[in-house]
Amino acid sequence: xxxxxxxxxxxxxxxxxxxxxxxxxxxxxxxxxxxxxxxxxxxxxxxxxxxxxxxxxxxxxxxxxxxxxxxxxxxxxxxxxxxxxxxxxxxxxxxxxxxxxxxxxxxxxxxxxxxxx
Amino acid sequence: xxxxxxxxxxxxxxxxxxxxxxxxxxxxxxxxxxxxxxxxxxxxxxxxxxxxxxxxxxxxxxxxxxxxxxxxxxxxxxxxxxxxxxxxxxxxxxxxxxxxxxxxxxxxxxx
Numbered sequence: 001x002x003x004x005x006x007x008x009x010x011x012x013x014x015x016x017x018x019x020x021x022x023x024x025x026x027x028x029x030x031x032x033x034x035x036x037x038x039x040x041x042x043x044x045x046x047x048x049x050x051x052x053x054x055x056x057x058x059x060x061x062x063x064x065x066x067x068x069x070x071x072x073x074x075x076x077x078x079x080x081x082x083x084x085x086x087x088x089x090x091x092x093x094x095x096x097x098x099x100x101x102x103x104x105x106x107x108x109x110x111x112x113x114x115x116x117x
Numbered sequence: 118x119x120x121x122x123x124x125x126x127x128x129x130x131x132x133x134x135x136x137x138x139x140x141x142x143x144x145x146x147x148x149x150x151x152x153x154x155x156x157x158x159x160x161x162x163x164x165x166x167x168x169x170x171x172x173x174x175x176x177x178x179x180x181x182x183x184x185x186x187x188x189x190x191x192x193x194x195x196x197x198x199x200x201x202x203x204x205x206x207x208x209x210x211x212x213x214x215x216x217x218x219x220x221x222x223x224x225x226x227x228x
Binding site: 031033035040041042043044045048050055056089091104105106107108109110111113 | 121151153157158159160161162165205207214215216217218219220221
């Protein structure tokens, strides 16, 4: 079974530039998450999709971050314009839709390490 | 606001030692708690705990949940250098949807 695919693996940009990350979840996984992980911290949820609908984007800085999941499969996360504090690893994860309320485990991609200079 | 505390934040041991990692949480609508191991970038799944007092085991790793006292522990016996990683605790809330990650415990196992 193929895992969660993310690209690019690394990206270096200057502040005020824009950048986009791509994620392809595990086939059949309805739930897709984007996390931001700053060095030394745990992952922080940015946005969660169920199929192509947004479930939670309460921590997404909407003035500069945007995400979409067209057709309920692939997803793109964009930052425009980038700030120095956006330097982090951006992790995409996917899981099966929960039917019981308990949920299932999420599987993570390798992440994209973003450096803003 | 949901809160997850992990302790210790950092731990250095020698091969063969046994370690206990702690996770306490306050989340609304708690449903389950997951443990992940993060070696480089991608966290990998270890355990999902849903019921109090039932230990889950996988080789040298085991974990248990106490829903009354709102904490979980992860034990690793006979540690090996390959166990060196950050261990993340993630309770789920909101009817099994959202993960709330703790800061992680960085474990270093020396030969």
